[in-house]
Amino acid sequence: MNISPAGQASPLPRKRTALFWASAGCAAALMGVALWMLAGNPAVLGGHPLLPGILLAAAAAGAAWAALLWLRRDVPRPRSRVRAVGAWAGSLAVLALAAGLAWLSPFAYQPGPTAEAGPASDLTVTETPTAITMSPDGGTTKGLVFYPGARVDARAYQDILAPVVGAGYRVVILKEPLGLSLLDGNQARCAIEANTDVTSWAVGGHSLGGVSASSFALNNTDATGLVLYASYPVESLRERTGLSVLSVSGTKDGLSTPDKIQAFRELLPPDTEFAAVQGGVHAFFGDYGAQPGDGEPGISRSAAQQQVAAATISFLERLPGSR
Known part of the structure; x- marks a missing residue:
């Protein structure tokens, strides 16, 4: 959190707080979808290696992003509409990526x-x-x-x-x-x-x-x-x-x-x-x-x-x- 000149703690601006949690949620969604597909669908690991490779990379990227957000949670950032718009757009892009990966989850073999x-x-x-x-x-x-x-x-x-x-x-x-x-x-x-x-x-x-x-x-x-x-x-x-x-x-x-x-x-x-x-x-x-x-x-x-x-x-x- 920020420290005021009088030594009193001041809360993070509301917009920054909302953006922080939105970014954290996107990181968690990306990591969660990847791990869910890898662990929950046997057709993923049994199929062509390209999809498991992408999912492992997505899980690693989501974990790294979440860790970076946490480590920099108290770092002051200059207010900028351009930065905010870019951050929100990036979060939406990650959500779209997570949704795309979920769509790629294959129909698994069900023996008859x-x-x-x-x-x-x-x-x-x-x-x-x-x-x-x-x-x-x-x-x-x-x-x-x-x-x-x-x-x-x-x-x-x-x-x-x-x-x-x-x-x-x-x-x-x-x-x-x-x-x-x-x-x-x-x-x-x-x-x-x-x-x-x-x-x-x-x-x-x-x-x-x-x-x-x-x-x-x-x-x-x-x-x-x-x-x-x-x-x-x-x-x-x-x-x-x-x-x-x-x-x-x-x-x-x-x-x-x-x-x-x-x-x-x-x-x-x-x-x-x-x-x-x-x-x-x-x-x-x-x-x-x-x-x-x-x-x-x-x-x-x-x-x-x-x-x-x-x-x-x-x-x-x-x-x-x-x-």
Whole structure:
């Protein structure tokens, strides 16, 4: 606090006090959100390392800011409207950062009945910081690289894609930076180059992941198949020769609605195969629980996923190099 000429203590100005507590609150919010995500969501530490790295940096920055505020709590500061406006703007920016980090919290894998019953076939699962690879016993020369939906745990697709592995395909599920495939749309290339024994590749994705898979397939001719789960491209694939496409959607999907699937149909090749899961919703294409904005299902998750897996296997088996 300030000391008056008469030796009496005078309180801090009210504006400075309010700003101090606002800044302290912002520091605590930044640190709290980061620690909450790191400790409370297993998908954070199990996903791509970029998000945990950012969260650790945010927690450290919040702690350092709080400590600096406390150490300088009694240091007199000249009154300035510009300084006050800048300080308030900085506090609001930190709050926005904390809110953005909270939004990035991924939908964690929630094992369903399929996982509880155990794998339907023998397979080997290996995990790296950027991918989950599932391989059939005995090896294979056929593969599928899969882009998860936005902010969805890569492990949430293990069960729905396990039957594909049982049919003789290696499946590589990508762990996307910040859970957003658009930040590294060419990530499938790394998976293909890391699996040199696979000579026939398809790419696929769910929702936003399907958008990235479509762009990759458009620009990489070594992908002969494209599998879209509740998704559609944003660039035309009609001139892309040598590419077969499967689009699987749900009739009750509240996000990639049937109307959207139909509206973007003209961007797909004329011979695209379409499969609709009657009563299926957006979140049934993985195992991560319910999703805000989704529709009300008219079928069980397990029944829907059986249809999705069957359509995927049937499609992949007809690709060149898969016979």
